Amino acid sequence: MKNDQTLGELKAAYEQANKAVEDGESRKAEVFERAAAIQRKAANLPDELQAKKRSRAKVLELFVLGQASQEDLDQIDNELANLEHSEENITQTIDAAEKARRTIETELAQLKGKRHTAEQAIGEHLFSGLQIEIKKQIGEKLKQAAATYQIARGGAAWHFFLPILFDGQPTHEEIAKLRAEIEETYNRSVSV
Numbered sequence: 026m027k028n029d030q031t032l033g034e035l036k037a038a039y040e041q042a043n044k045a046v047e048d049g050e051s052r053k054a055e056v057f058e059r060a061a062a063i064q065r066k067a068a069n070l071p072d073e074l075q076a077k078k079r080s081r082a083k084v085l086e087l088f089v090l091g092q093a094s095q096e097d098l099d100q101i102d103n104e105l106a107n108l109e110h111s112e113e114n115i116t117q118t119i120d121a122a123e124k125a126r127r128t129i130e131t132e133l134a135q136l137k138g139k140r141h142t143a144e145q146a147i148g149e150h151l152f153s154g155l156q157i158e159i160k161k162q163i164g165e166k167l168k169q170a171a172a173t174y175q176i177a178r179g180g181a182a183w184h185f186f187l188p189i190l191f192d193g194q195p196t197h198e199e200i201a202k203l204r205a206e207i208e209e210t211y212n213r214s215v216s217v
Contacts, residue, residue, distance in 0.1 A: 035147045042140035049133040056129050060122035067115045074112060077105045147211065 084101045087093035159167075174186045188194045195203075 032147070032150055035143065035150055039140065039143040039147055042136065042143045046133070046136045046140050049129070049136045053129045053133055056122070056125050060119075060126055063115065063118050063122055067119060070108070070112050070115060074105075074108050077101070077108050081105050151207070151211075 081101045084093050084097055088095070088098045170190060171183060171186050174189070175181055178185075
């Protein structure tokens with residue numbers, strides 16, 4: 026029962042890590058969308074700024090000619106100052122957005138690493154359980170067969186023994202099929 030409880034804890038850790046990755050992916054999408062919106066706003070600002078500078082030059086000329094008031098000149102100066110301030114703020118915001126993008130990418134890589142580690146821990150646990158079961162059921166017989174094999178083959182190495190005992194090593198296709206079956210069982214059991 027302890028193994029089941031431990032496996033349950035491992036699955037819970039995996040689920041938690043997977044949820045953190047999903048949340049991180051959502052945050053990444055939000056950050057990237059905000060950064061794109063800032064970039065779009067920044068793309069229009071130089072044109073607005075140039076247009077406002079041209080307007081100020083016209084108002085200044087009209088002011089000198091006596092056809093515009095000091096209030097008109099002050100208003101265009103305030104509008105130009107606001108745009109220049111906006112340009113500075115947008116530049117700082119773009120820098121902050123780029124930093125946030127790098128930060129979220131780093132965090133997401135770390136979260137994916139934790140999820141991978143949690144997934145590996147489940148695999149190690151499952152393998153350990155199978156290893157214990159095999160040792161209990163056929164461990165002694167397997168050792169006897171290996172010793173007999175070495176006698177028969179004049180001390181041949183252990184790594185030659187298992188393929189002969191089981192009529193060769195499993196093919197890549199067999200391993201892939203078994204892995205898919207294990208992962209299907211694992212995924213189904215994780216989501217339960």
